[in-house]
Every structure is written in structure tokens, then in C-alpha cells.
Amino acid sequence: MNKVFVNGYGSIGSRITSFLKDDPEIMVVGVGKYSPDEKVDVAISKGLDVYVPANKITSFSNYKIAGTIASALDSCDLVIDAAPGGYGYKNKVNLYEPKNIPAIYQGGESIIGDESVSDLLFNSRVNYDQAIGKQHVMQGSCNVTGMGRILEPLRAKFGDKLIRFDVTLIRRWADIEQTEKDVVDTIEMSEKPHHGDDVKMYFGKDTPLYVRAIKVPTRQMHLHIMDIRFNDLAPKPSEIHELFTNEFGVATIWTAKGTKDIRDYAQSMGFNFTDTNMIHIHANMTTSIGDTVQMMYSDDQTGIVIPENHMLLQAMLFGRSYEESFAHTESIFHMKEKKQKLQERFAQK
Numbered sequence: 023m024n025k026v027f028v029n030g031y032g033s034i035g036s037r038i039t040s041f042l043k044d045d046p047e048i049m050v051v052g053v054g055k056y057s058p059d060e061k062v063d064v065a066i067s068k069g070l071d072v073y074v075p076a077n078k079i080t081s082f083s084n085y086k087i088a089g090t091i092a093s094a095l096d097s098c099d100l101v102i103d104a105a106p107g108g109y110g111y112k113n114k115v116n117l118y119e120p121k122n123i124p125a126i127y128q129g130g131e132s133i134i135g136d137e138s139v140s141d142l143l144f145n146s147r148v149n150y151d152q153a154i155g156k157q158h159v160m161q162g163s164c165n166v167t168g169m170g171r172i173l174e175p176l177r178a179k180f181g182d183k184l185i186r187f188d189v190t191l192i193r194r195w196a197d198i199e200q201t202e203k204d205v206v207d208t209i210e211m212s213e214k215p216h217h218g219d220d221v222k223m224y225f226g227k228d229t230p231l232y233v234r235a236i237k238v239p240t241r242q243m244h245l246h247i248m249d250i251r252f253n254d255l256a257p258k259p260s261e262i263h264e265l266f267t268n269e270f271g272v273a274t275i276w277t278a279k280g281t282k283d284i285r286d287y288a289q290s291m292g293f294n295f296t297d298t299n300m301i302h303i304h305a306n307m308t309t310s311i312g313d314t315v316q317m318m319y320s321d322d323q324t325g326i327v328i329p330e331n332h333m334l335l336q337a338m339l340f341g342r343s344y345e346e347s348f349a350h351t352e353s354i355f356h357m358k359e360k361k362q363k364l365q366e367r368f369a370q371k
């Protein structure tokens with residue numbers, strides 16, 4: 023049995039841990055907590071061992087702590103870092119590298135510059151094989167993962183006919199569980215968003231992709247508005263939708279008025295954490311005008327990267343083929359069934 027430690031128990035770490043507990047091949051060593059708050063008891067109530075930094079152990083005296091983070095690392099085969107952006111790099115240098123432990127990092131880190139955590143930004147649809155046997159890999163963020171799910175099938179089908187992608191990312195303000203975080207009544211502009219550069223790390227540095235981003239006061243998913251330019255007349259919307267019929271983690275829906283409709287449906291269906299774990303093409307919004315296809319899709323901010331982490335873990339720990347990892351991830355996440363249910367609920371009228 024392979025032992026995995028999850029360092030960080032927030033929006034991403036708690037989800038990853040929950041799914042790993044359903045995986046018969048993995049033993050979860052425990053989770054790392056940094057603040058002595060009610061989430062420590064939440065983790066313990068779920069049967070998890072909680073580990074904390076050595077210099078903070080006294081502040082956790084009211085909780086039943088299993089030990090220090092350093093001690094948890096001594097008994098694990100791989101760590102999934104789910105720290106706030108930037109702390110993953112510090113953890114790599116101070117904890118994982120000295121102990122020679124392979125690690126997965128999340129999208130708030132970087133793969134360029136002085137504080138890069140890896141030279142590989144993972145997207146299972148694009149570069150799965152490159153993660154096999156790697157020691158340190160970064161999983162792309164939710165927006166970066168979502169764009170890959172659209173761009174790669176387009177590239178496979180249309181290749182040289184594609185001449186430019188313009189994307190506006192409309193980002194959610196906070197996650198559903200982040201109740202301590204106020205959702206501020208404003209539209210915030212993001213200067214120099216990292217997402218385009220991140221996508222180019224796996225899609226090719228010369229990709230004609232131009233990204234801008236704003237943040238809006240909602241907890242209900244991101245929405246991407248994408249214009250795709252062709253070197254001649256653009257395909258019809260139906261041809262675009264057809265491409266995604268069998269795509270993993272892409273549902274094509276017609277009648278959701280907004281992103282909350284999708285979240286509410288996921289909740290009513292009892293999807294774990296109310297996640298769909300995918301993107302949803304709002305097919306009623308796709309148009310083809312001259313040389314350009316305009317489309318919109320929503321991106322399940324927290325859920326989308328969880329099956330990706332699971333695929334990545336299998337590449338790094340077991341060196342499995344894409345097909346084998348995909349089948350195992352599907353047996354745990356049931357993405358096909360979720361996609362079908364979403365497409366039925368929001369079918370074209």
C-alpha cells in the first residue's frame with residue numbers, strides 16, 4: 023500500500039484527502055494543519071491523523087495531534103502539497119527535497135522564475151506521459167486546467183487552421199467553504215494574469231493565446247469567454263460541440279441560466295462537495311461568425327483539479343499508462359455518469 027501525506031487541509035487538501043480515502047491502493051498518512059481551529063476536529067472526525075509544524079505544536083495543545091509534519095513525511099511515499107500559493111515552494115526546499123520525497127504542487131505555485139517548484143505543469147489531457155517517473159510536478163490551477171480541456175481537442179481536430187485564441191476569465195471571488203472570506207461588491211481587474219503563460223507551458227510557448235481576467239463577487243464557479251479564430255470560415259457550433267461528446271470532464275449543456283444552477287443541481291444529486299469536477303460548455307452561447315467561434319464554459323473552481331491530482335499521483339507513484347490511470351480515476355470519480363446526468367438535466371429543449 024502506498025502512503026500519501028496531504029500537506030494543507032483547505033478547499034483543495036480536504037477534497038483530495040476525501041477521494042484518496044476511497045482509493046484502495048492508497049493509505050492516507052494524514053493531513054497537515056497550520057492553524058489550531060475547528061477544522062482540526064473536522065479532520066479527526068473523518069478518521070484522519072493531523073500533523074502540525076514542530077514550532078506550532080504548543081498552540082495545538084487542545085487538540086489530539088498525531089505528531090509533527092516532519093515525522094509524517096518520514097513515513098510517506100509521496101506528498102500532495104495543498105498550501106496557499108507560494109508556500110509550496112518553501113515546503114519543497116525546507117521539507118520535501120531534504121527528505122527526497124516526491125511531491126505534487128498546486129496551481130498557486132509557479133514553474134518559472136526563482137521560486138519554481140517544477141519544470142512540468144501537468145494537464146492529463148496534454149502531457150500525462152511526461153509526469154511518469156518525475157519527482158516534483160505542479161498541477162495546473164483550475165482556470166489553466168479548464169482551458170486545456172477545450173484547447174487540446176480543438177488542436178487535435180483543427181491544427182493549423184486555428185490562428186488565435188482570446189480568452190476572458192471571469193473568476194469567482196471565493197470558494198463556497200471560505201465563509202470567513204467576504205465577497206466584496208466590486209469587479210476587480212487582474213493585472214498580468216498568470217493563466218495564459220501557464221497554459222503555454224504545456225501547450226507551446228508560441229501559442230497565439232491572449233488571456234485577460236477579472237474577478238467578480240460570486241462563489242459559484244469561473245466562467246471563460248473564448249473567441250477562437252480560424253484561417254478561413256469557422257466551423258458551425260454543432261461541429262464544435264461534437265468534438266466534446268466523448269471528452270473526459272467536459273459536459274455540454276443548454277439550459278443553465280447561470281453557474282449556480284449547475285452547483286444547485288450537483289448538490290441535489292449528492293455529488294461530493296457539490297463538485298462536478300469538470301467544465302460545462304454553455305452550448306446555447308456558442309456562435310460562429312465569419313472566421314470566429316465564440317463560446318463560453320463554466321469551470322468548477324475547486325472540483326476540476328481533484329481528478330487531475332489523482333491521475334498525476336498515479337503517473338508519479340506507479341508509472342502507469344494514461345489508459346490505466348484514467349480507468350482507475352474514473353472508478354473513483356464517476357465522471358462519465360456525472361457528465362451524463364448534467365447533460366440530461368440541462369438538455370436542449
Ligand SMILES: NC(=O)c1ccc[n+]([C@@H]2O[C@H](COP(=O)([O-])OP(=O)(O)OC[C@H]3O[C@@H](n4cnc5c(N)ncnc54)[C@H](OP(=O)(O)O)[C@@H]3O)[C@@H](O)[C@H]2O)c1
Pocket residue numbers: 029030031032033034035054055056057058104105106107108109110113128129130131162163164197323324327
Ligand atoms: N480553491 C480553489 O478553487 C483552487 C483551485 C485550484 C487550485 N488551487 C490552488 O490550491 C492551493 C491551495 O488552495 P486552497 O484554495 O485549498 O487554499 P485554502 O483553502 O486557503 O487552504 C490552504 C491550506 O493550507 C494550509 N497551510 C497554511 N500554511 C501552510 C504551509 N506552509 N504548508 C502547507 N499547508 C499550509 C492551511 O492550513 P490552516 O488552515 O491550518 O492555516 C490550509 O489548510 C493553492 O495553490 C491554490 O492556488 C485552488
